Amino acid sequence: MSKFIFGRYLPLNSVVHRLDPRAKLMLSFCYIILVFLANNPLSYVILIALTVGSILASKISLGFFLRGIRPLLWLIVFTVVLQLLFSPVGGHTYFHWAFINISQFGVINAGYIFIRFLLIIMMSTLLTLSTQPLDIATGLASLMKPLRWLHVPVDTLAMMLSIALRFVPTLMDEATKIMNAQRARGVDFGEGGLFKQAKALIPLLVPLFMSAFNRAEDLSTAMEARGYQDSEHRSQYRILTWQKRDTVTWILFLIGFAAILACRRW
Amino acid sequence: MANNANIIEVKHLSYAYGDDQRPALDDVSFDVHAGEWLAIVGHNGSGKSTLAKSLDGLLPFTKGTVTVAGVTLTPETVWEVREKIGMIFQNPDNQFVGATVEDDVAFGLENRQIPRSEMVPRVKAALTEVGMAEFAQREPSSLSGGQKQRVALAGIVAIAPDILILDEATSMLDPQGRQDMLALVRRLRAQQALTVISITHDIDEAAGADRILVIDDGQLIEEAQPAAIFARGERLIDMGLDVPFPVKLQTALKQRGITPPTTYQTMAEMEEWLWQSLSNT
Numbered sequence: 001m002s003k004f005i006f007g008r009y010l011p012l013n014s015v016v017h018r019l020d021p022r023a024k025l026m027l028s029f030c031y032i033i034l035v036f037l038a039n040n041p042l043s044y045v046i047l048i049a050l051t052v053g054s055i056l057a058s059k060i061s062l063g064f065f066l067r068g069i070r071p072l073l074w075l076i077v078f079t080v081v082l083q084l085l086f087s088p089v090g091g092h093t094y095f096h097w098a099f100i101n102i103s104q105f106g107v108i109n110a111g112y113i114f115i116r117f118l119l120i121i122m123m124s125t126l127l128t129l130s131t132q133p134l135d136i137a138t139g140l141a142s143l144m145k146p147l148r149w150l151h152v153p154v155d156t157l158a159m160m161l162s163i164a165l166r167f168v169p170t171l172m173d174e175a176t177k178i179m180n181a182q183r184a185r186g187v188d189f190g191e192g193g194l195f196k197q198a199k200a201l202i203p204l205l206v207p208l209f210m211s212a213f214n215r216a217e218d219l220s221t222a223m224e225a226r227g228y229q230d231s232e233h234r235s236q237y238r239i240l241t242w243q244k245r246d247t248v249t250w251i252l253f254l255i256g257f258a259a260i261l262a263c264r265r266w
Numbered sequence: 267m268a269n270n271a272n273i274i275e276v277k278h279l280s281y282a283y284g285d286d287q288r289p290a291l292d293d294v295s296f297d298v299h300a301g302e303w304l305a306i307v308g309h310n311g312s313g314k315s316t317l318a319k320s321l322d323g324l325l326p327f328t329k330g331t332v333t334v335a336g337v338t339l340t341p342e343t344v345w346e347v348r349e350k351i352g353m354i355f356q357n358p359d360n361q362f363v364g365a366t367v368e369d370d371v372a373f374g375l376e377n378r379q380i381p382r383s384e385m386v387p388r389v390k391a392a393l394t395e396v397g398m399a400e401f402a403q404r405e406p407s408s409l410s411g412g413q414k415q416r417v418a419l420a421g422i423v424a425i426a427p428d429i430l431i432l433d434e435a436t437s438m439l440d441p442q443g444r445q446d447m448l449a450l451v452r453r454l455r456a457q458q459a460l461t462v463i464s465i466t467h468d469i470d471e472a473a474g475a476d477r478i479l480v481i482d483d484g485q486l487i488e489e490a491q492p493a494a495i496f497a498r499g500e501r502l503i504d505m506g507l508d509v510p511f512p513v514k515l516q517t518a519l520k521q522r523g524i525t526p527p528t529t530y531q532t533m534a535e536m537e538e539w540l541w542q543s544l545s546n547t
Contacts, residue, residue, distance in 0.1 A: 134365045166365045169407035218360035225322055225353040226363070226421065227377035229345065235379045237372035237389070 008064075010129045015245060016058035017130045021139030023246040027253050028127050034260050035116050042263040044115055050256045051122050058130050068125035069118070076117045083110040137161045138238055155231035163219070171212060178207050273429060273461050274298035274321065279330035281316055290316040291327065292484040300428075303455065303462040305475035305492075309506035313484040314465045318433045321463070322351050335428055349378075352422030354435040358414035359406065367393065367409070367417050368402040374425045392424035393417075396450060412443025419450060423458075430455075432464040436471060448474065469507050480505050 011017075016024075031050070038044050055065065069076075084106050091104030128136075141158030148154050179189060182203045189200050228234075274297065281291040290313045298304050308314045319325045321332055323344035332339040334347045355361045364370030371389045380388070393399040396416040406414060415435060422430060430451070436444040448471055455462055464471055472478055478495050480488035482505070488495070495505070515536060519526045527539060 162365055163363065166362070166406065169405070170359055173407070215357075215360045218355065218357055219363065221319070221324055222353075222355055222361035223363055223373075225324060225348065225351075225355075226374040227345065227348055227425075228363075228373075229377065233379060234376045235381060235385065237376055237382060237385050238369060239382060 008068075008128060009132050010060055010064065012059050012130070014057060014059040014130070015249075016054060016126065018243075018245065019130075019249060020240055020242055020246045021131050021135040022142055022240060023242070023249060024127055024131055025136070025139050025143060027250070028123055030253070030257065031123055032120055034257055035119050038116075038260055038264060039112070040263065040265045043260045044112070046256055046260050046263065047119055048115075050253065051119055054126055055122065058126055060126070060129055064129060065122050065125050069121050072117070072121060076114065079117070080110045080114050083113050133165050134162065135240075137165060138240060142240055153231065155234070159231050167215070170215075171208065174211055175204065175208055178204055271300050272297040273300040273335055274463075275331075275333040276321070277331045277333075279317070279320060279327055279332065281313075281320060281325060281327040283316075289328075289484050291320065293330070294481075294484070294486050295330075296479060296486060296489065298429075298461060298463060301459055301461055302476045303464070303474065305472040305478045306463065306465045306481060307467070307472055307478060307506050308481035312481045312506060314481045315433055316484075317481065318353070318431050318463070318465050321431065322353055323347055349425075350427050351429045351431060352425060352427040353431045353433060354415065354418045354422065356434040356437055358411045358418070358438060361418055362406045362414055365405065366402070367398060367404050367406075370406070370417055371420045371424050374421050378425070388424045389420075392420040395423050395454070396420045410443065412439050412446060415439060415443070415447055416450065419447070419454070423454065426458065427460075429461045429463065432462065432466070432471075434465055434467065436466070436468055444468065445470070467507060472507060482506070 035047060038047055055062070084102060085100050087101070087103060087106030087109050091108075093101065093103045094107075095102040131139075137158065141154060141161070144152070144154045144157070183189065187200055187203055188196075189204070190197060191200075276297070277295050279291055279294045280289050282289040292313075294313075294317065306314050306317065316325060320327045321334070321339075323332075323339050326341075332347075335350050337343050337346055337350075339347050362370055363373045368389050371392055372385055375385045375388060390399065390402075393402055396419050398413065398416050398420060401409065401413065401417075406417075409417070418435075432451070436447050439447060451462060451464075452474065454460060464475065466472055472495075473492050475492055478488075478490055478492055479486060480490075480495070488505075511533065516526045524543075526536070
């Protein structure tokens with residue numbers, strides 16, 4: 001079995017999981033823009049309602065979302081503190097010393113930044129937890145299709161992305177095998193100082209790269225033997241079908257988005 | 267096409283890699299009859315894989331002609347020739363293009379621009395044919411080597427070419443996977459009138475062939491029926507055919523003055539015996 005879950009996809013059977021990846025990608029994109037447009041308490045309340053509603057509909061437990069926040073915790077704290085200390089003077093000043101200035105304005109701004117971070121992480125975590133990486137790739141490729149007019153090789157990019165995703169577990173397995181083989185020869189991974197650790201990676205990376213190049217060559221031969229000439233003149237086996245639930249979700253979100261725009265302080 | 271007509275004709279084929287002075291193939295000529303099973307054997311580096319790739323236009327040979335089902339192989343006809351040939355390579359992982367089993371089987375069909383409505387039943391039928399229908403949604407990392415090779419075979423069944431080339435396709439499989447794979451190829455060949463060319467080290471795979479070509483140093487040195495070749499005994503090893511690994515190991519141990527059990531041992535039994543004799547010393 002695959003020991004590595006790319007993008008931490010969590011297979012559950014919920015409405016959110018079954019949505020068309022294109023719908024989810026576009027909604028997430030619009031949502032992020034709206035997060036930056038929201039600027040008063042009411043607009044944030046609506047955003048939070050949309051987010052909590054989506055999370056509940058996905059049937060994914062809140063713990064997974066909190067785990068998604070953890071690696072970014074320091075970035076959030078850092079940004080919030082910066083915002084808190086160095087905001088322009090505005091409203092009531094609580095504390096002032098040299099160039100440090102904690103004002104009412106700064107506290108409110110810091111609060112907004114904190115909520116923005118939280119909401120964006122929640123929503124993007126929801127996207128990766130509820131959508132298979134392959135579906136995200138297919139969805140992206142489908143959404144990028146108009147770029148063909150600008151001579152962007154969309155189909156080739158989609159093929160590359162799909163092959164890259166397909167080889168992630170293969171190369172992970174290979175890396176584990178090489179690490180074990182090198183450990184058996186006395187290499188210590190993850191020990192000693194930074195320089196020593198980096199040096200220990202060389203006996204891992206060199207064989208891994210060698211093998212990746214060999215695989216690439218074998219794969220391209222196999223693809224040619226199977227009649228692959230270019231990415232444009234091919235039919236598609238994997239297709240996405242827009243369902244009624246996708247339209248319904250879009251309408252619900254559009255109402256939410258419109259409400260945010262209406263409530264926001266212009 | 268009549269049964270003994272030649273489906274492939276190779277005349278004076280030569281090929282050299284890069285600036286290598288010694289040619290990988292040196293003036294090789296032979297015919298493949300329609301519907302036959304031809305085995306090509308030889309040492310590593312004898313040029314047998316180069317030969318297989320030349321037939322499919324995957325390597326631009328320097329001299330000679332290759333004719334496949336009446337089409338002479340040139341840069342212009344190479345895609346036409348590839349339509350007629352399905353190839354399975356050695357490493358199961360490095361020829362699995364699709365993200366899932368069904369995507370991989372569909373890959374060849376997509377390349378031929380077959381409409382999706384036709385692709386779906388063909389993919390399903392091909393997977394059923396090789397006994398992998400229930401794995402359609404699986405990702406390659408959750409399959410064994412033998413299962414991946416069967417998926418590769420399904421990809422070829424879906425396209426239904428005239429010729430199947432197995433380029434050491436069973437060499438990375440365990441004995442069971444190897445036997446299953448060969449049984450499957452035999453069955454498909456009977457059903458679909460396939461011509462099979464298998465490049466191999468495996469003695470069982472070669473024994474099942476109608477005819478064997480022996481290649482050494484880029485040259486065709488022998489062409490015979492399997493029975494005539496297997497009568498050579500020890501000399502099989504010189505030709506590049508593999509004696510089963512446990513037997514090789516037993517011989518090598520004996521040469522070093524260690525006495526392994528004299529009866530035939532499986533890999534697991536040999537391993538057990540080795541561990542025991544190691545812990546006794």
